[in-house]
Amino acid sequence: MTDAEKETIKRKLVALAKNEIIITYDAPDAPLSAAASRIGGRPAVPKDFEWPRYAPPRAKGVLSSLIRRFLPGSEREPQLGLPLAFVAQINLKDAAPYDADGLLPKSGILSFFYDLESWGFDPSHRGSARVFYFPDEAVLTVADLPDDLEPARRIPEFIPAFMSKLSLPGCDEFEFLTDEDCEWKDFQQCRSECGHVEFDEREHFKLLGYPYVVQNPMEEECESVTSAFRSDGRGYVNEKEFLERAREWTLLLEAGGIYSDRFELSFGDCGRIYFWIRNEDLLNRNFESVWLVLQCD
Numbered sequence: 001m002t003d004a005e006k007e008t009i010k011r012k013l014v015a016l017a018k019n020e021i022i023i024t025y026d027a028p029d030a031p032l033s034a035a036a037s038r039i040g041g042r043p044a045v046p047k048d049f050e051w052p053r054y055a056p057p058r059a060k061g062v063l064s065s066l067i068r069r070f071l072p073g074s075e076r077e078p079q080l081g082l083p084l085a086f087v088a089q090i091n092l093k094d095a096a097p098y099d100a101d102g103l104l105p106k107s108g109i110l111s112f113f114y115d116l117e118s119w120g121f122d123p124s125h126r127g128s129a130r131v132f133y134f135p136d137e138a139v140l141t142v143a144d145l146p147d148d149l150e151p152a153r154r155i156p157e158f159i160p161a162f163m164s165k166l167s168l169p170g171c172d173e174f175e176f177l178t179d180e181d182c183e184w185k186d187f188q189q190c191r192s193e194c195g196h197v198e199f200d201e202r203e204h205f206k207l208l209g210y211p212y213v214v215q216n217p218m219e220e221e222c223e224s225v226t227s228a229f230r231s232d233g234r235g236y237v238n239e240k241e242f243l244e245r246a247r248e249w250t251l252l253l254e255a256g257g258i259y260s261d262r263f264e265l266s267f268g269d270c271g272r273i274y275f276w277i278r279n280e281d282l283l284n285r286n287f288e289s290v291w292l293v294l295q296c297d
Contacts, residue, residue: 001186009190012178013168019100020167020209022199025158027262032159035109035137037091039205039258041157043111044089044140045132051146052130054115055081083146084113084130085153087255088160088205091137095207098164103208103250105285108135112253112275116153116267120293121221123228129292131252131275133285156263160205167209168196176217177247205255211274212254214295219246222276222291252277252290271296 001009025039034044089111096106104110111132118128134140145154169177171187211218223246227235236242253275257266267273274293281289 001183006186006190009174009180009182009187010194012180013174013191013194016169016174016177017194018167018209019098020165021095021098021207022163022165023160023205023207024163025160025205025258027260028157028159032157034142035091035140037089037094037160039088039158039160040086040155040263042142042145043086044109044134044137045111045143046134046139047141049132049143051143052084052113052127053081054084054118054127057124081127082115083149083153084128085116085149085155086145087112087114087155088253090160090207090253094160095162098162099208100164101208103282105133105135107137108133109137109140110253110287112255114273114292116265118292118294119268120291121225123225125225125292126229129273129275129290131277131287131290133287155258155265158258158260165197165199165206165209166195168194169210170213172213173210173217176219205253207253208251211251212272214272214297216295218274218276218293218295219249221293222246222249226289226291248279249276249291250279250282251275252282252287267294268296 023039032038032041089109092105092108092110095104109132111134112129113131114129118125120129168191170191171182171184174180174187175182220243223242236245251274255267255273257270257272258264271294274295275290276293277287277290281287
């Protein structure tokens with residue numbers, strides 16, 4: 001790569017720069033208040049909150065058929081699937097001072113749930129991860145974990161700490177966003193010269209910014225999989241339109257495993273999970289259509 005080509009790469013990197021909010025964690029010294037940010041533990045939810053559950057479509061169909069067969073005339077849909085694990089809740093007042101791009105709400109609670117198994121590569125994984133936004137923390141109370149939540153899915157409570165960091169796309173992500181081909185070594189040098197600082201990607205969570213890509217960029221996967229249940233029923237005119245829509249996805253939360261003396265949780269084989277949201281949904285505070293992808297080595 002010539003010096004001129006490197007300068008072009010650096011200009012594009014600077015133009016693409018974002019802010020990310022790094023989240024580290026530790027065991028709390030005392031019980032946390034209901035609305036406090038936390039990883040694991042028990043979530044603060046409204047009184048009418050129904051704990052999210054997930055079962056693959058085939059399992060739902062089998063269970064429903066059995067119930068209707070042995071309980072004819074029953075009009076109520078049976079409770080299906082296993083409860084999702086509670087991953088984290090973010091009090092957005094804690095995150096606001098570090099949200100330099102102003103993308104998140106300034107207050108309220110974001111709560112993240114996941115079944116700890118689904119990869120997000122198939123439409124049937126819809127419902128295996130959920131995000132809830134509770135604007136008014138004053139009406140929330142700490143929920144009990146469901147009785148049928150398996151011990152391995154009960155993540156103990158950790159207290160998070162937040163910090164801002166410059167976020168620049170990795171090589172694969174840069175190529176996806178710009179349609180450029182880059183040599184990895186030269187690209188890494190350009191990224192470093194633009195202010196990128198390496199961080200242990202395994203042992204932290206983060207909000208916003210660019211993902212630490214383990215396998216491949218995920219935006220196309222998010223768009224392709226979720227198009228199966230888009231409400232407008234519209235397809236794509238051509239590949240260009242598809243790529244344009246794919247580039248409208250942004251990272252909401254990325255989580256590595258949890259590694260401490262008291263608890264360990266690995267996603268796949270030392271992988272990461274990524275909660276993705278469309279830019280329009282983030283702007284409109286609509287967290288119903290967030291999509292999760294798991295990647296690992």
